[in-house]
Amino acid sequence: MKIAFDGKKAARNRAGLGNYSRFVIRAMARRFPDCSFDVYVSKRGRNALSEEFAEFPNVKVCGPTHPVLKHFPKLWEMYGIPYELNRSGADIYHGLGNELPANIGRAKRTRSVVTIHDLIFLFFPYTYSWVDRHLFNLKFRAACRRADRIVAVSECTARDIVKYYAVRKDRISVAYQGCDPRFRTRCSDVEKEEVRRRLGLPERYMLSVGTVEERKNTALIVRAMREVPDVDLVIVGRRTKYAEYVERTAAECGVSDRLHILSGVRTEDLPAVYQMAGVFVYPSRYEGFGIPLLEALCSGVPAIGAVGSCLKEAGGPASLYADPEDASDLARKINLVLSDPGLRKTMTETGLQYASLFTDDLLADRLMEIYRG
Numbered sequence: 381m382k383i384a385f386d387g388k389k390a391a392r393n394r395a396g397l398g399n400y401s402r403f404v405i406r407a408m409a410r411r412f413p414d415c416s417f418d419v420y421v422s423k424r425g426r427n428a429l430s431e432e433f434a435e436f437p438n439v440k441v442c443g444p445t446h447p448v449l450k451h452f453p454k455l456w457e458m459y460g461i462p463y464e465l466n467r468s469g470a471d472i473y474h475g476l477g478n479e480l481p482a483n484i485g486r487a488k489r490t491r492s493v494v495t496i497h498d499l500i501f502l503f504f505p506y507t508y509s510w511v512d513r514h515l516f517n518l519k520f521r522a523a524c525r526r527a528d529r530i531v532a533v534s535e536c537t538a539r540d541i542v543k544y545y546a547v548r549k550d551r552i553s554v555a556y557q558g559c560d561p562r563f564r565t566r567c568s569d570v571e572k573e574e575v576r577r578r579l580g581l582p583e584r585y586m587l588s589v590g591t592v593e594e595r596k597n598t599a600l601i602v603r604a605m606r607e608v609p610d611v612d613l614v615i616v617g618r619r620t621k622y623a624e625y626v627e628r629t630a631a632e633c634g635v636s637d638r639l640h641i642l643s644g645v646r647t648e649d650l651p652a653v654y655q656m657a658g659v660f661v662y663p664s665r666y667e668g669f670g671i672p673l674l675e676a677l678c679s680g681v682p683a684i685g686a687v688g689s690c691l692k693e694a695g696g697p698a699s700l701y702a703d704p705e706d707a708s709d710l711a712r713k714i715n716l717v718l719s720d721p722g723l724r725k726t727m728t729e730t731g732l733q734y735a736s737l738f739t740d741d742l743l744a745d746r747l748m749e750i751y752r753g
Contacts, residue, residue: 381416384474530551534693559671560675567655666688
């Protein structure tokens, strides 16, 4: 079988959709060595992507060959890819980042698949510009209409697609994301202490990972800290204007000295940062899946999420879930985890068992089942 992927996000995004795209391509190439995989990307980032997948002889990074559109990368991404698919004879084209070429139907013998990650812009429209919000809506809706099959990264996202885009449920398949295998590897005490020293981490802390933005609801953790004594909060993620609100909230609550916001933390340092945390706290109001919760479980850290979204799918029965609007409820759950060694042990063991359901091979097998369906 010849499978083609949209490689734009894999080449240009170092986090988020880029991580997902690279994860899927690697998992499929490793699991199915007898299949061939073409990754389509315009000139920008092509060399780096070729190096990324150099270990896989069945992965080929392909650029534009259309005699006209190869000179116009954006137009090629929108209209030229079906030309490449017809030339290569691909069986499947998978748009990994919420979109498909506008004329994907011209690839006559190629079935099209699109992954829809979330519809955040519909739930939090004020966090997007008018242009981005409407562009995303047009792209996502069109991709759902054009695709032969839609992949949702959670049951929650699948329900949202049905509700907001009037897509039949039988056109959608759920394929859960995995996370970087490095989170399943235990760091040595020496490695952890070196990371602690270099990042200036406190001795005892709870952790939250993700962009510091309103949707992530980080200020709720800060408000909960008034009822959680003797433990710091470390937030790892890119700052937005909301980070200033989080810091103002910390000052109003008298906990500024216990708040640490770290941006630019290296990916290779994250496992140690997770593994030294007493509890992972992620009260996000809306997620497509919630990879940081899964990373915490893989790291052997008890986790607390929030009700109302898809986080129970990522955190499973091993985790606790708080009301995303109730700081006292969150504080009670944090104190419970930090003060009860038996509960921590149970949550850690059950969490590792649940995380074992999200491996590269299981994701690859699920996607191949969708491709062949």
